[in-house]
Amino acid sequence: MTANDSSPDDETVQRLVAEIEVPAPAIGLAATLADAPDVVVEGDQLVPSWEDQLPYLWVTDGDLAAFEDAVADDPTVAGCERTASFDSGSLYDVEWADADRGLRAWLRRNEIPILEADASGATGEWQLKLRLESRDRFTDLQAYCDAEDIGFDLLRLYPLEAPKVGQYNVSEKQREALLAAHEMGYFEIPRECKLGDVADRLGISTRSASERLRRGQANLLTDTLRIGHSATRGPGETGGRSA
Incomplete structure (x- = not known):
């Protein structure tokens, strides 16, 4: 062989x-x-x-x-x-x-x-x-x-390797927060609800809702728009993945 x-x-x-x-x-x-x-x-x-x-x-x-x-x-x-x-x-x-x-x-x-x-x-x-x-x-x-x-x-x-299309590295809690925010019009211009409204729907604090949305959006961007591009995360970023 x-x-x-x-x-x-x-x-x-x-x-x-x-x-x-x-x-x-x-x-x-x-x-x-x-x-x-x-x-x-x-x-x-x-x-x-x-x-x-x-x-x-x-x-x-x-x-x-x-x-x-x-x-x-x-x-x-x-x-x-x-x-x-x-x-x-x-x-x-x-x-x-x-x-x-x-x-x-x-x-x-x-x-x-x-x-x-x-x-x-x-x-x-x-x-x-x-x-x-x-x-x-x-x-x-x-x-x-x-x-x-x-x-x-x-x-x-x-x-751990670079994701394929459809693998978005979004946790279930982040997904739930993103979907709730989308359905409630949080991402519309102008916004149709406040962050506190999203937090109330999820039953969590405003701070926690903000963190989940921020991390979820960051993961979506990393694992969709950066697919196929060689860009390694810095030491301050978690996950150790290249996207």
Whole structure:
């Protein structure tokens, strides 16, 4: 067999992106989210890395004082320091107390970086976007969650490589927000509704609605208009994909 020949049994190892939803105890901050149910927490990875999972948290909405009181007593957190504050929220430097246990520890041991993470007290769940080196690694993830009795909800699974037409990298929550905004005339000129109206229809805060629309529109642009163009995301952009 020459170098150009291939066996029908050969499979190219393809890296994947998995978007999953797990209960808050699997990642951490379950007690904090329960005590501060109005907050929205986003993991800020800066540069995604499997070695340092969720070192920073961006907290918006709700009562930040209540969040800080709750996180001080959270058994999954050893330390949490506010490093910056803006009108839209505050950034916290987090030291996790249970770094060697739970799903975060398993992801680190298996060198799986968290590309995006967000949670809210309203749902009591974390939504994660993970980069996997192969489908076998995804199978390992499912097996681990089953063995540890971690509720595991797969939202999307798709190749890391440049998308094909029809693969728009939009999460279910982003899709729901975009469709609601479109149906309500939010994108019309002039607008037929306000952002708060869209948020009310979705049952979320105005801030969360804004974030979902912004991310959803960014993903649509990246995975449609940029198809076929070589443009690599910068280190501050999540997903590590080229479009």
